[in-house]
Amino acid sequence: MTRLSQAFLPTLKDPPSDAEAVSHMLMVRAGLIRRLGAGLWTWLPAGWRVLRKVEAIVREEMEAIGCQEMLMPVLQPAEPWQKTGRYGIEEMFKLSDRKGSPLVLAMTHEESITTHVAQEVRSYRDLPLMLFHIQTKERDEPRPRAGVLRTREFTMKDAYSFDRDEEGLARSYELQSEAYARILDRCGLRWYRVESDVGMMGGSEAHEYMAPCAAGEDAVALAPDFAANVEATELRAGDPGPNGGTVEVEPAIEVGNIFKLGTRYSEPLGATFLDESGVERPVVMGCYGIGPARIVAAAIEQGADERGIVWPASLAPWDIHLVSLAKGEGEERTAADALYAELRDAGAEVLYDDRDAGPGEKLTDAELLGCPLRLVVGRRGLERGVVEAGERAGGEHELPREEAGARALALLQGGDD
């Protein structure tokens, strides 16, 4: 669906000088993101395709558990934040409008969702309820770093559950927890769920979802049948594990977190319901966050090799990176054009490198961008009647020219070539 000669996909030979994390280097080099300011990143078209794939997976799994999507503003009145005592949070951007009224840029949406629920929910019949949105967040981060891993603006999925009691909250928490497992599995991550403390969110219980990788700022303590947040445990690397074996500590990226909030927000904001006997009770809440950008970065960190990104199939910007080695018109070009059309018509997402560039540059870019399957249509292969296919995760094949389209699609499906 995309011809590279017309795409805004600027790859770089060298990483930015300030980049340390593998994901930061590769995302910039592969043309996925560009920096607009400190901790402020633009998602270029290829990167945006990836981020939207994560969002689509998140959305599907939220809908599958009956969680309803909506959208709340980023810019918000200060008042609800004053009511919950969170107006003082140092990382929150504060500003005034032209009339001098205080506003904030939301970094999380408990205050707004609870305000709405307080207005609309009346009775136990309106519960349970689960709502989510995928929205921009702003945070006055003192030390933005590592590309999209720690930024001042980012997209989050926040879900919120509303129940009549702790038992209901436990059920909602479990539903979300199961959805998180499916989301992270579908995104191809290696991940752990660990207990964590509740921090600025308040509440009674919380878990973090950790994706181990070198660039992680957090750490997980791992042993057989055991995973824990290093901050929250006495365990040390080399200690015996609680279920045998030895504890290893790995750096990890926090890609999601879930909290049992209880009545931390419903009480100050007046979100109550009438139970069967007409007694007014505060709604019992949970909140469930996931960071799509961090999932993208973690997938890169966990999969990359020395040549570039190796995408999980579910997140790749395109299924197939089709390289034509042709210069100008002729049989080579015609064969590549025909294969492009065939794959596209079959519904595959194809990036077609039709640029007037050398084979070295084209093949290097294909490795860097890391789509699951690379097809090369060149004169030498055509003379032998084949198209070269390389699986990015390993595995080289020669596909008979006449069957190249069908065989490539079979390779994508995990079948034989």
Added chain:
Amino acid sequence: MTRLSQAFLPTLKDPPSDAEAVSHMLMVRAGLIRRLGAGLWTWLPAGWRVLRKVEAIVREEMEAIGCQEMLMPVLQPAEPWQKTGRYGIEEMFKLSDRKGSPLVLAMTHEESITTHVAQEVRSYRDLPLMLFHIQTKERDEPRPRAGVLRTREFTMKDAYSFDRDEEGLARSYELQSEAYARILDRCGLRWYRVESDVGMMGGSEAHEYMAPCAAGEDAVALAPDFAANVEATELRAGDPGPNGGTVEVEPAIEVGNIFKLGTRYSEPLGATFLDESGVERPVVMGCYGIGPARIVAAAIEQGADERGIVWPASLAPWDIHLVSLAKGEGEERTAADALYAELRDAGAEVLYDDRDAGPGEKLTDAELLGCPLRLVVGRRGLERGVVEAGERAGGEHELPREEAGARALALLQGGDD
């Protein structure tokens, strides 16, 4: 796909006391939006479904003309705005980070897109290029009004074109113009394209897309084969039209605008390219905005009747509003459940009113919410072997019970019942 008993879809009998515009009243009453603060609105699940349908149409039509989607930040450094001389715009929110660095909340993205293009585009070979994003915008609006029509936070699609010369710009402008016609037609709007002045955007030529309706803040002068922005013309209502007939002036909502920017931004921000002879030239730009929320409001304004919203089929939150009149279990409930399952399996988007409420409330809500087809499964109809079908735009039918699903789907497709 949605059971009303579990949905967050709070309808109201009475409009908010401050509401004057029909769309404002109906969007609040039908549970599409709720106010979080002055000019700050939350899109509840039903409203968000509608807004996402508009966004999907916009996205498809942008992609169809080779315009590539990306995402740029809302929070931005002040510097590029200082370079273009737009840092002083009064409606722009300004703030500082914890280090005291000046930041802005972008209300439009010429500065950021041009900064990126300046870094990446080198040669005439990199042009033409069209990019877009669908992003939150913030505007320190002095007089928020009319629900989502004039707000302080809103979503916009902005597209930007980059060409080597005015001739290229004219082609890009025409492509966008054609896409806009398809978008507004697909959204079911009655609309006019009128010349306008360039305002704060700068540039040489501009058009606005106007949807006539009572709540419009702008106005269009209309006569046979003629439409113009009232601000930009000497015409007055009652004057003879330039192509015959008489001029009528109608209030209208501006749902989109397109601008030939020329080098207004590329020069101060250094976006240049080398032409074939190695001469450095400024890139020639255009920009193309569309407001999905205003399209939603205009569709409501143009279609509504005294009972509520009448959605164009392409924007309706659900295709079918299925009302069960059953109280408790029994044949009535079983028949409605079966019809719900059948329609859902056939791929229709169905809102199923399975609430424990009276028929009056259910039917009133169905009219208010305005989905194209209402099906009513009740005891009296079942006794006669029929399901009642009402097209929201007019037309009542009785569908034989056994064929109700298939006949309802045929009605949606515009066939006979």
